[in-house]
Amino acid sequence: ELVICVVDGTAEPTPADREAVQLLRRSDKPVLYVANKVDSPKQSLYAKTYYQLGIDNLFELSALHGQGIGAFEEALVAHLPKPASAPPPLGGKNSPRIAVIGRPNAGKSSLINHLLREDRLLVDDRPGTTVDSIDSLFRHGEEDLVLIDTAGMRRKRSVKGGVEGLGVLQSVRSMERSHAVILMIDAHRGPAEQDAKILGLAIERGRAMVIGLNKMDLLSEQERKEAMGKVRDVLSFVPWVPIVTVSAKTGRGVNKLLDTAVRVVGEHNRRVTTGQLNRFFSEVLEKHPPPTHAQRAVRLYFVTQAQVRPPTFVAVTNFPDHVHWSYQRYIVNQLRERFGFEGTPIRVRYRGRKRDE
Structure with a gap:
């Protein structure tokens, strides 16, 4: 289903290389051309001479040192046949x-x-x-x-x-x-x-x-x-x-x-009600308000939980891009202290206030 043609990237094409490329170009098989042993720009110049044979794409790499392998692997995976249909997952919909x-x-x-x-x-x-x-x-x-x-x-x-x-x-x-x-x-x-x-x-x-x-x-x-x-x-x-x-x-x-x-x-999977969250936020803000930005107060108007897996919260503020990182960390720590969330990451996103809010 796929042919990988490997040539020596440190030398110009040999007659055998030319014959092999001509044969592969006449076939109806997909081909990945690989110039191996390419460890330096000088060797890359030799490898590029293979384009004279009509090759559209040549992967220059060093199998010994791992250089250039990533791009070749991606191309290789892209040519692998896809399964007709994925088997259904084990367990019920909510099975951990x-x-x-x-x-x-x-x-x-x-x-x-x-x-x-x-x-x-x-x-x-x-x-x-x-x-x-x-x-x-x-x-x-x-x-x-x-x-x-x-x-x-x-x-x-x-x-x-x-x-x-x-x-x-x-x-x-x-x-x-x-x-x-x-x-x-x-x-x-x-x-x-x-x-x-x-x-x-x-x-x-x-x-x-x-x-x-x-x-x-x-x-x-x-x-x-x-x-x-x-x-x-x-x-x-x-x-x-x-x-x-x-x-x-x-x-x-x-x-x-x-x-x-x-x-x-x-x-x-835990979800906290908006009422619980806003009572919590009121207490947090009273105890420790956020640092100012450009001598202006940063206000947090309200917060709601947007999703689970992981618990993700959206806080509405007048300066969504200027809530100090230390205060963001403080909010996450306070959420853990109040609501637990043992063993799960917590995400808090900050956005500006809409006109109807």
Whole structure:
């Protein structure tokens, strides 16, 4: 269905190259032409001589060093056949969908295996769902949950240009189909930069979050305190995300972890009435009014909740573009203090007042 023609980008076309291109141009197959080993502008000059053969588009890249791979991958994916129709999702319309994410050996597989050994109802492994995850439906208490089981997150070999870890891409795909994320962390190794990056992506995509701190049963009391402190220190930008200590291998704490995941999904769906919000805002403004802008008072007239998943609020003000960032953060913190919203991002948008308001 697709031909990839790879040539040496450090040399001019050979007779064999010319013959191959002529043959491919006469065929009715789509072709992606790739000039490999292009690591410098000088080598790029050689690669461009292939356009003389009638090639419309040539991808210049270095397979060894990862340069130019991204554009080629996008073109390759664009040529892949699309499934005739996507299979229907598992579970009911309101079944919580929870992605379990973790670096290799963090305990993700042990957690999944412990849960599905007895509770599995159905595994969705049909083509067209996803290339790197499996959805499993099982009963937890009175609720059907859909677990999105991803492959362990592994980082690609470091290459020039800073290619992102493959695991991050897998995690993003799983997040986009989930309501909540369980991030498994090995208590022995502690959190890493990649764990912080995954939680940051979850915030951007508005997903609820829980941290499962695994293998805590193997640590002493002092080591447990240190492990918990390290997680809170490295992931200090999400103090509102609950941490549950577990042993995925023995099952200790697993029910509490799932209970917490279900709870944060509920917070993710939580709606606060406009009356409650405006009473809250009146108290907040009286206690701490917003900073002025250009010596003029910034007024917040009223607030309403626009949506859930994640909870999103709209505040009407006379200076929507000049509400100080520190005051915006203060408003979010006050919303958490009053209404909870455990484990879920909160968004507050500011807009100007309309004439009829």
